[in-house]
Each structure stands twice: as structure tokens, then as C-alpha cells.
Amino acid sequence: MVKIVVSEMMKMCESPSKQNSTVIAKKMVAKYPASLQDVIDGDIIGAGYHSLLKQIQNRVENVKRTNVPKIRKRSRTEDSDTEEIPAERRAAVQDTYGCVNWNVEFMPLNETKESQLEKQEMMKIKSKATNFDSEEVSTLLKATYYTQRKDINNGASIQQLCENWPFLFQEVGMCTHFKQLTGIDLKEMFLKSLDKKGQRLLNFLKTVGAEKKPKVMQTAAKLDVLSEDLKDVVLLLLAYFDEKEEVMFHYVEESCLVEDVDVDKLPATPCIIVC
Numbered sequence: 001m002v003k004i005v006v007s008e009m010m011k012m013c014e015s016p017s018k019q020n021s022t023v024i025a026k027k028m029v030a031k032y033p034a035s036l037q038d039v040i041d042g043d044i045i046g047a048g049y050h051s052l053l054k055q056i057q058n059r060v061e062n063v064k065r066t067n068v069p070k071i072r073k074r075s076r077t078e079d080s081d082t083e084e085i086p087a088e089r090r091a092a093v094q095d096t097y098g099c100v101n102w103n104v105e106f107m108p109l110n111e112t113k114e115s116q117l118e119k120q121e122m123m124k125i126k127s128k129a130t131n132f133d134s135e136e137v138s139t140l141l142k143a144t145y146y147t148q149r150k151d152i153n154n155g156a157s158i159q160q161l162c163e164n165w166p167f168l169f170q171e172v173g174m175c176t177h178f179k180q181l182t183g184i185d186l187k188e189m190f191l192k193s194l195d196k197k198g199q200r201l202l203n204f205l206k207t208v209g210a211e212k213k214p215k216v217m218q219t220a221a222k223l224d225v226l227s228e229d230l231k232d233v234v235l236l237l238l239a240y241f242d243e244k245e246e247v248m249f250h251y252v253e254e255s256c257l258v259e260d261v262d263v264d265k266l267p268a269t270p271c272i273i274v275c
Contacts, residue, residue, distance in 0.1 A: 100183045103153060104146045116147045120164065127166035134172045141167060141176040148177065198233060205236040215239045249274050 038051050107116070119140050126132045141148075148165055156164070167173030171187075178186040210217040219239040223232045238245055247267050252260075254275045261273060 099181050101145075101180055102149070104149050107146045108143065111143065111146070116144050119144050120147065123165070123167055127170070137167055137172050138176045141173055142180060145177070145180045149181075194230060194233075198230070202233060202236070205233075205240055209236065209240050213240060213242075215242065248272060 107113075123137065123140050123144075126137060148168070151161065151164065162169055165173070168177055175186050178184070205216060206220045210220050216236060216239045219235055223235070234248070235245070237243075238248060247269065248271055250261075250266055250271050250273045252273060252275055256275060266273075
């Protein structure tokens with residue numbers, strides 16, 4: 001229905017003025033009131049205009065997006081809808097889908113091509129060690145972010161990135177790179193969201209979800225009733241959306257070492273190896 005609504009809007013006016021925009025809004029709501037609802041399995045979960053607005057915004061951003069995105073800061077206003085994020089971390093959401101540092105034009109002033117390669121080699125060596133200083137690695141990752149982005153944006157394969165930047169595939173690298181890319185602390189924001197919405201999501205899945213889908217009920221029955229573990233959320237979400245658990249998880253013996261995992265039996269998509 002959203003496509004129909006947007007199509008109707010485009011027919012009304014190719015380049016709407018403020019007055020025409022008001023007319024479009026009135027006609028759209030009058031003609032398609034039922035479509036302005038977010039519905040999952042028959043349950044109304046939202047007014048609908050939020051998701052419609054988001055889809056229009058995403059489409060506009062996608063059309064405007066260039067091969068080398070231009071980062072523009074959004075002006076900070078008192079009525080900003082990003083109040084949950086501290087002011088110093090509010091960032092532009094333009095043609096880079098939330099990225100504030102997508103394409104780094106200049107290498108840091110205190111860095112050279114040689115120093116970047118030197119730091120890269122240091123991280124390769126450290127990644128093979130049984131233990132390493134996370135703070136030191138994080139500092140090296142921040143210093144070489146320019147070169148990382150060049151490799152990624154130039155289309156380096158996953159295998160090449162894994163060989164050249166092994167820490168990008170470990171927690172310290174993922175979190176550091178994500179913070180540089182988006183301005184958001186991935187782990188902090190994720191845990192904050194889980195604390196805020198995790199229990200509500202679990203309650204929904206164990207009650208409404210279980211009533212609607214036998215698979216969810218079967219999964220919920222296997223879990224600890226009092227548990228609020230992230231694992232439970234993931235398993236229930238998989239059941240709710242009819243996803244195959246074996247695609248997400250690959251089970252091995254508890255005593256299995258990393259090098260003992262038979263990679264030929266792993267799914268083609270990223271998965272979690274569980275002992």
C-alpha cells in the first residue's frame with residue numbers, strides 16, 4: 001500500500017509547493033486511511049506514518065547518494081528527534097545512511113603511507129598472539145582508519161580484509177571501526193537498547209508471539225521462564241520469523257578448538273559457532 005500512496009503523491013504534483021504538500025497530505029490520509037498503519041500478523045503496532053516517512057527519507061537519500069558521499073552535519077535544534085544521543089555525538093544522516101566518516105579524504109597529519117603500513121603489520125602480528133592489549137590495538141585501529149576505509153570503499157574482498165585487517169573481524173576492531181564510522185559506541189548503544197527494550201520484546205514473544213506461532217511456543221517452552229538472556233531473544237526471534245536455527249548457529253563439542261572447526265560444514269552466510 002505504501003507504493004500506491006507514494007505513486008498517488010507523485011501523480012498529484014511533480015514538485016510540490018508548501019500549499020500542494022498540505023493538499024497531498026490531506027488527500028492521501030483521506031483516500032488511504034487503512035494503509036497508514038504498521039501491522040504485524042494482524043496486530044496494529046504503530047500509526048504507520050513513521051514508517052512511511054522513513055521509507056520516503058531513505059529513498060530520497062538513496063537517490064542523492066553519490067559514489068563519494070559528501071558528509072554534511074545536521075544543524076542541532078532544541079526539538080531534535082535524537083534526544084537519546086548526547087549532543088556531542090549527534091551526527092549527519094545524509095547520503096551515507098548514518099555514517100559520519102564514510103570517505104576520509106586526508107590521512108592524519110602525523111601519519112605517512114609508510115607509518116600506516118607499519119601499524120598495519122604490527123596489528124597482523126598482534127592478532128596471532130593468544131592475548132593482546134585491547135587499548136593499544138584500539139589506538140592502532142583509530143590511527144589507521146583512513147587506510148581501512150580506502151580498502152573497504154575500493155571494494156576489497158572479505159578475504160582480503162581478513163588478511164590485511166584481522167582485528168576488523170574481532171570485537172575490539174568492530175567496535176572501534178563502527179565508532180569512527182558512525183560516531184556511535186556500538187556495544188554501549190546495543191546494551192542500552194537491550195536494557196530498555198529487551199524485557200518488553202521477550203514478553204511479547206513469549207505471550208503474543210507464542211499464541212500466534214507454535215514454533216515460538218515450542219522455543220519458549222525450552223527456555224528458562226525467568227531468563228532475560230540475549231540468547232533467548234535471538235532464539236525466539238528466529239522462531240517468530242521462521243528462520244532456520246542451523247543457519248545462525250553451528251554447534252560443536254565443548255572441547256573443540258577454533259582450528260578444529262570444519263569450515264566446509266559452515267553455512268555460506270555469517271554464523272555463530274557455539275560450543
